Amino acid sequence: MSGEDGLSPVTVIGLGPMGRAMAASLLRAGHPVTVWNRTARRADDLVAGGATLAPTPTAAVAAGELTILSLTDYRAMYDILGPVAESPGPSGVLDGKVLVNLSSDTPDASRDAAAWAARHGATFVTGGVMVPAPAVGGPGAYVFYSGPRAVFDVHEPMLGLIGEPRYLGEDPGLAQLFYQAHLDVFLTALSSLLHATALVTAAGVPAADFLPGALNILTAIPAMIGDGWDLARRLEAGEHPGDLSTARMMGATADHIVWTSEKAGIDTRLPKAVKAQYDQAVSAGRGTENWTVLYEILKAGG
Template sequence: MSSTDTSAPVTVIGLGPMGRAMGATLLRAGHPVTVWNRTPGRADDLVGAGAVLAPTPADAVAASGLTIISLTDYLAMYDILAPVVDDERRPAALRGKVLVNLSSDTPEASRRAAAWATGHGAGFITGGIMVPAPAIGNRGAYVFYSGPADVFDPHEPLLRVIGEPKYLGADPGLAQLFYQAHLDVFLTALSSLLHATALVTAAGVRAADFLPGVLTTLTGIPAMIGDGAQLARQLEGGEHPGDLSTARMMGATADHIVRTSATFGVDVALPMAVKSHYDRAIAAGYSTRNWTALYEVIKADG
């Protein structure tokens, strides 16, 4: 049965917050959902809503042509599915199945997993969910996917129930590359937000008097740096004119943040890392160039 049919069955392995949210969303869309989790009790709400709890991973995979995997990392997938493919009572248990792994790991881990799945006769798609669990299935939710188009395309309508699919190409590592790169921005921003809050509270300022205002700095960044296409052209062309915020000026601010943090006893690891980029850019001769010149010392061949 094709996933273009709203009655197409689907299996979800891994019932953390994300797995449970996906299962509930797929049930509401009318799909028969089979679930499995190491801790069966996590399936209670889904079973109450109509899902079927499989007794074993092998039963879970057998129940549907498409299995969505939502685990801590790819090693967890092997822990769960290796016994399935090694079970002599179920020869070729994965043959003809499609696995969509939405767990987090590295691009190379995704490529190895794709080769492993293909070796057992299964199609394999890598994915990276770009919203928190409560946003699954809602407007604005989106998911990066990569892997063979002939494997992805038939299941795109079902996967769209979870969030807008953003297909990146055949390389199984691309979805994780984009996922990790987006989370690079996200996690760094979260750490900087907490560091900045620690800095002002160390001086006796209440967090409540600081955070509402500083959030506008985050939301204002796109307007400050221009659209992504413009920034991409500058970085790809090595264009760092230096007519506004130079590396020297921004580097001085980075140094002041380090010294202020040290004065108040706040952890300096994050601002030191940022300062090091400016120090290296200045040492490389970019002191009068735009802050984007940091890219030249950060990139792989910098």
């Protein structure tokens, strides 16, 4: 079954903000889109735009070869598709289907899900969407994928409507590994931004006087530390020359942030965690090396 323009049908299960954005992008491109969600009213706008609301998950999966999942986690996938896998018939409903799971979970959860799908005759592709829902399908949107290359290649044009597909390899855990690692940077940056704002406003300074400059710090980091290729080379080579920002110097700054936070009466757990890493580097006799020596401490588990 294809649309009037010969475009392949696709099913989207899970209609939170991200799932709705994906389905809308696919609809705009002309694909026949079937949707399902526990709360059916979330599909109203999509149905008004031409989508088909399936009455059950089984009907949703049966509507085409490709099903995209946008759920809270992989447990939700099992809750929804478990009964589908056991549906009666000459062959399971999942047999021959392609499941592209764009939900968040762990790399191991992705590998387990791929094995589960294979037991039911389906092919599993893992994905991690690296933009918020409003940016889906727009400039700059990109998605990490991993899983069987041949299957990914077949569906890449359709997946490209969600964001630029960045294929990482056959291991189904790779997409979630990259997704979680990127969000590690993102979430830590967000927490530090809010902590710093609390530090300033505790002194009676309006947040508006601080945040524009603080955001400039975030965007200036690449220029300060060098491009990613050079940094990766130095980390992989174990090169941490102490000719500029040493671990001891950075640790002293981290200590000042802890002290200032305590005096301001705000939460100190984040700056104390950062200070502890520099303290470990100094205790290990590596205080005169570059701040990047923390990579060695972190790799070793602290």
